[in-house]
Amino acid sequence: MANPDANNFNSLYTKYYRKAFLFTKSYVHDEAVAEDIVSESFIKLWEKLKQEEIDYSDYLLLSILKNKALNYLKHEAIKAETIHSLTDINQRELEIRISTLQACVPEDIFSKDVEEIITKTLKILPSQTRRIFVLSRFQHKGNKEIAQILNLSEKSIEYHISKTLKALRINLKDYLPLFYFLFF
Numbered sequence: 001m002a003n004p005d006a007n008n009f010n011s012l013y014t015k016y017y018r019k020a021f022l023f024t025k026s027y028v029h030d031e032a033v034a035e036d037i038v039s040e041s042f043i044k045l046w047e048k049l050k051q052e053e054i055d056y057s058d059y060l061l062l063s064i065l066k067n068k069a070l071n072y073l074k075h076e077a078i079k080a081e082t083i084h085s086l087t088d089i090n091q092r093e094l095e096i097r098i099s100t101l102q103a104c105v106p107e108d109i110f111s112k113d114v115e116e117i118i119t120k121t122l123k124i125l126p127s128q129t130r131r132i133f134v135l136s137r138f139q140h141k142g143n144k145e146i147a148q149i150l151n152l153s154e155k156s157i158e159y160h161i162s163k164t165l166k167a168l169r170i171n172l173k174d175y176l177p178l179f180y181f182l183f184f
Contacts, residue, residue, distance in 0.1 A: 009046055012057060017042075020065055027069045037068045114172070121171045125164060132157055133164040 020041065025034035041064040045057060054060055122130050132150065135141045136157075141149070143157045150157075 008049075009042075012045070012061075013042060016058060016061055020061060023062070024065055024069050028072055033072060037065065037072060041065045041068055117171050118168065121167050122164070125167065129160040129163055132160040136161050 017038065020038045021034055024037045024041075025031060028034050028037065041061060044064050045061050048054065048060060049057060122133065125133070128150070132146055135146045135149070136143070143154050143161070146152075146157050147154045
């Protein structure tokens with residue numbers, strides 16, 4: 001079709017739009033996507049018709065539709081595979097958390113290993129830091145009460161407790177869920 005004009009385009013569009021749309025939608029299963037692909041395909045067809053003389057515009061349109069729909073479907077397949085991989089990872093993580101929780105035996109929470117780690121960690125702390133932590137976490141006294149007992153500011157009490165928690169967090173890293181249960 002040499003020197004195509006708007007009337008030729010309108011007649012092509014009118015003649016093939018519905019067929020092109022139904023063809024594309026039957027593969028992509030999404031009306032909006034099918035409309036986009038068909039519109040883009042008609043634009044590409046029109047550009048090709050303006051560049052060269054083509055006798056079989058319906059075949060060319062079908063070829064363009066096919067390639068654009070294939071590209072869309074391949075892209076969707078990649079997205080689905082990525083989502084599936086992420087879902088698998090999330091599923092495995094969930095299974096690990098479930099099995100870890102099932103393996104959790106409350107009696108073991110206070111095992112000798114954990115007690116040793118806590119004892120060793122507290123022993124290496126300065127005596128005042130250790131005393132503040134013991135008052136807070138083992139004797140269940142509030143920061144204000146500890147501050148009054150030791151004649152210190154509440155900010156100082158908070159500093160010593162956070163210093164101890166940081167040391168325990170590092171030393172109990174293998175028991176992290178337990179750490180949060182015990183001290184928070």
